[in-house]
Amino acid sequence: MPARLLLLGVLFCFSVIVAVSPAVAQESAPSLWSLGIANDSFFDQDRGYTSGWDIAFTPQASPFTVRIGQDIYTPDRDNSEMPPPGQHPYAAWLYARGDYRYQLCPVVLMTTSVSFGTTGERALGEEFQDVAHQVLGFDEYEGWDSQVSERWGWIVGVELLWQQPLLRTPAGYGLDLITMLEGQGGNILVDLSAGVGVRFGYHLPELSATPEPNAPKSVYFTLYGERKIVDKNVFLEGVSSRDYSVEPERGVNTLSCGVHWREGAYQVDLDFYFPEQEFKDQDLTYRYGVLRLSYWY
Template identity: 30%
Template sequence: MLTLLPAAPQKAFAAGDGLNGTLSLVIENDIFYSDQYYTNGVRASWTTAADKKPDWALNAARLFPFFPDNSSVRTNYAIGQNMYTPKETDSKNPPSDDHPYAGWLYGSVGLIAENGRQLDQIELTLGIVGSVSLAEQTQKFVHKVRGIDIPQGWDTQLKNEPGIVLTYQRSWRSYVSKSFIGVPFDLTPHAGGALGNVFTYANTGITLRYGKGLPVDYGPPRIQPSLPGSGFFVSQKDFSWYLFAGVEGRYIARNIFLDGNSFTDSRSVDKEPFVGDLQMGVVVTKGNVRLGYTKVLRTREFKSQSSDRQDFGAFSLSMQF
């Protein structure tokens, strides 16, 4: 008989876990689907060990009203680059109702609080939109190396603009059962939002995990906006795996890559105010290494979009040191 029970409080780490930091690399790309819209994202991050210095981060976390008192606190540092293109990339002057060319180069610092049952993440991101992001050079270089057509319309990309985004997410490991054919699963609702000139939105959703040796984590890391994951994880002596699936809805008040520049004329399209993500994937962990793959189906983001959704894949590699 299948029984759902509230998740019992768990220690965030097994013995020895939490002593190491975690290096994560995430690559999101539509290479297996189509080269359009959100076409590539790369993010590298370092998540410190639990309750380690710097002292300013620990003190800030203790003052933040949403972080539970009994949580372990980590600091997360990240750098990344996103690029966006229209559907038609062989024209120097793509249609004005297609997705604008745009790049986003950024750095982030964040705090993560986790107590085995709840995960709070707050992150401040600073960066630059426009030609200074080097998205044009990056995409042209990759296309040249791969021997495929070079995108022609980057002269129409968004103008240079400094960007700032403050994001907050909370996830709850709310239900656990070990009675479904002997394999554990859990359900993790989440809610949060972002505020800034690059992204402003509110989001909520839920993720289901099902697998062998289900570890105390919250899914693989992703590039925002997305369903939340965790850069850290609990190392596993034996090989472990889990499948996962999740849904998220976002109300979008601001998306610079669709709305265009904030203070100067640029290309823009009429965005859809509500966007949904459906994701599914697999995570495997052995020792201090975790690998994850996520397939994402994203609903229409702007009104003149030629397709009802966009599909892309996300690979993640996390290693503890």
């Protein structure tokens, strides 16, 4: 069953690529490929949202992006068969996702998304973590038999971004205020987020529904604060009454910061996230970084 699920995800992405490739070929212009890697080893931790990855494809001049990915959650470094009290449950999410972006006006961008995937053993969390730990020289975790059980899941989301330029200099330096509002719902997650942040640096990119393959060189930094209201999170609450579970905090604050670089066909984004307590009686908070490598080809 896991192999079948993975094959279905690959076939889904391949079908989308085949469908859009004639238009891309006609324009003879590059498409955007990107690889995202999330991990808490940036902070020498191994708990909570401990790792994730995704591979994304955006056809040139298209507002549509398709991706496949996986998220993994574990308790702290403890090899007991059941997470200790106050620790995050074992959980994994293997999914395929499609995003569609709308330019509502020059400074407002709306992104809609639909994700389909699975939790439980089909999500291959134990297998992917074992491989990663073998490569990094970490111990394998023994508690995956207690992971959140299997559920075929779906998530729909809407995000609004508003860019307000505060400063532009003749030399190309600038400062922006970014406001964000996001909601998502389904049988896996239901929550609502609002946030505000600043971007400052050289040649700040404008909000755009279609990624620009010929953008000028840019280097900039970001700092954001976000408040999330949580109604459902199966990675904490579990799927069935037999799952080890914890009670989510209904309000969670997250601070993030990042550095971003773009030159020619290459782009590198590195962001760090610092969530507050996410569930009741949580012993330890966690931090993680997300590295995204992008290439126009």
